[in-house]
Amino acid sequence: MPSRTQPARPSTPRTYSRWASLVVLCAGTLMTVLDGNIVTVALPAVQSDLGFSAPGLAWVVNAYLIPFGGLLLLAGRLGDLLGRKRMFTAGLAVFTVASVLCGVADGPGVLVAARALQGVGGAMTSAVVLGMLVALFPEPREQGRAIAVFSAVGAAGGALGTFLGGALTQALNWHWIFLINLPIGAAALIAALRILTPDRGSGLGGGADYPGAALVTGALMLTVYTIVGTGERGLGSTLALGALALALFAGFTLRQARAARPLLRLRLFRSRTLTSANGVQILMIAGMFGFQYLGALYLQRVLGYGELLTGAAFLPAPVTIGALMLTLSAPAIARYGPYRVLLAGLALITAGLALLGRVPAEGAYVTHVLPPLLLLSVGFAAAMPAVTGLAMADTGAQDAGLASGLFNTTQVVGGSLGLAVLTTLAASRTGRLTGAGEPAVAATADGYRLAFTVAAAVTATALALTAALLRPRRDPSTHPHGSAPDHRNVNSPSPEGCTPPPNSGRKLS
CATH class of the missing domain: 4.10.860 (DNA Excision Repair, Uvrb; Chain A)
Incomplete structure (x- = not known):
């Protein structure tokens, strides 16, 4: 009698929750964001140890920014074509290896080259994150919460980098601001390979221009x-x-x-929401990035703070931003809509920068720095998730990686533009005043006041553009009393609002 064979049970792959995937994405983002700011406080120690000239020292920052900003759009598109998980994990690996090379650098040339490689890895990782997040959370309310968590990690990580840079440099040495990425990057890479579900891109033949x-x-x-x-x-x-x-x-x-298969579908820019949100972000980030850099210099060069104390002075910012984004940002956007929340956030940011435009040379942290710092933190906690949601609102699944790369590109351009313009204005004003015989500390403080005032004007322009271009359109047939909520796609009559097509979240969730 022939023996019966039991049918083999199909193997069920182990699955993880979408929120576990979000943690992995946030971990990768945190590492790249920290590295963008952690260097600032350590620059004097790097210059002293490796013998950088004063102009050459700027390339420790610039060597990272140039490939990072330049490759974001290409990396986002390649993520759509080759698979976003593949691009994300490859970026983590490149960034981690480059961080180790930075940490062991023994000369200016080695450090600058390793920083450029870091920029490549950072672009690969950052370009696809928002596209993966939108696919993981297609439902508007959950997507709002996920964007709030992601934005909290990015915003708080930027301010936290200033503190860690000072703490690690003072307690150990500047090499550890890079070497600390090795355990973080290795853990994030292992988690990404295990937790993130592979997605199948359209292939290089689908748009490799x-x-x-x-x-x-x-x-x-x-x-x-x-x-x-x-x-x-x-x-x-x-x-x-x-x-x-x-x-x-x-x-x-x-x-x-x-082109028959263009890299960037120009029809994306027909969306007033996407185009306007990216424009508003450039101006907002220009003001905020200038504050982070010049605020740290004000504490050190005017108030005489050391590296560790400068980092500690910025700690209220990540704490406030993280707490508000995790608890209030998403409910506020769901209740009042991203347009109103963005307006309120930009108004607070502008007020904070305007107050900093009055800081004296004999200022005190509690009186002259902490109040505007808190205003900026609350405003950024409101504005960043709102503008992120608006920028991704009209994006379909096939273009999510490209839109994510575009959004990150405008962040880098805004930050670079703000840093260049504001530092040049501050240095020019300080140079003129010292040349006229004014004491160095007073002249330096006056230069920073000018820069903060100009930054306030820049974010006020972002506020005006938001009011003019991102105001939601109401549908009187659906909302006869004129009270249409605007928590969905503010410029699309589609009932799905900012929800991507239903199949956009299946590959990664």
Whole structure:
């Protein structure tokens, strides 16, 4: 009698919750965000140890920003084509290896080269995160909570980097601001490989426009290079580089309009919401990034704070931002809509920067720094999740990675632009005053006051653009009393609002 064989049970792959995947995405983001700010406080120690010249020291920051900003758009598109998990994990690996190379650098050239490699890994990781998040959480209310958590990690991580940079440099040495990424990166990479569900991209044949990629990457890198080096070259050279960057962008636009498989679908920019939200973000980040850099310098050069005390002075910012984003941002956006929450956040940011525009040379932290710091923190906790949701609202599943890369690109451009313009203004005002015989500390404080005042004007412009371009359209047939809620896609009549197509969340959830 033939023996019966039991049918083999199908193996069930182990699955993880979407929130576990969100933790992994946030961990990768936290590492790249921390590294963007952790270097600032340690720059004097790096200069003393490795023998950087004063102009050359800026390249410890610039070498990271240029490839990071230049490759975000390309990395986002490649994530759509090759798979976002694959791009995310590859970026984590590159960033972690580059961090170790930075930590063991024994000369200026090695450190700058390793920082550039870090920028490549950071772009690969950051470019696809928002696209993965939107796919994981297609339902509007859950998506709002997830974006709030993600934004809290990014915003608080930026301020926390200043504290960690001071603490590690003073307690150990500057090498550890990079070496600390090794255990964090290794843990995040292992978790990403185990927890994130693989997604299948459309394949390189679905849109690998290599000439277009070369044009836009060159244009973005040249733009960031032009911005971050503004204070080191003459006006003529800056204008020439800017004109060349514009020519590359023009060539890229023509290429995309005619290519059979364009890298960037120009129809994305038909969305007023996406285009306006990215424009508002450039201005908002320009003001906030300038504050983080110049605020740390004000504490050190005017108030005489050391590295550790400077980092500790910024701690209320990540605590406030993290607490508000995790508890109040998503409910506020769900109740009042992203438009109103963004308006309120930008108003608070503008008020905080305006107050900083009055800080005296004999200022006190509790009286003159802490109140505007808290206003900025509350405003950013409100504004960042709101503008993120608006920027991703009109994005379909096939373009989520590209839109994510675009959003991160405008962050880098805004930060680079704000840093270059505000530091140049502050240095120029300080130089004129010291040349006229004013004491150095008083002249330095006056330069920072000018920069903070200009930053307030920049965020006020973002507030005006939000009011003019992102105001939600009401449908009188659906809301006869004129009280339509605006917590969904503010410019689309679609009932799905900011929810991506139903299949956009299945591959990763």
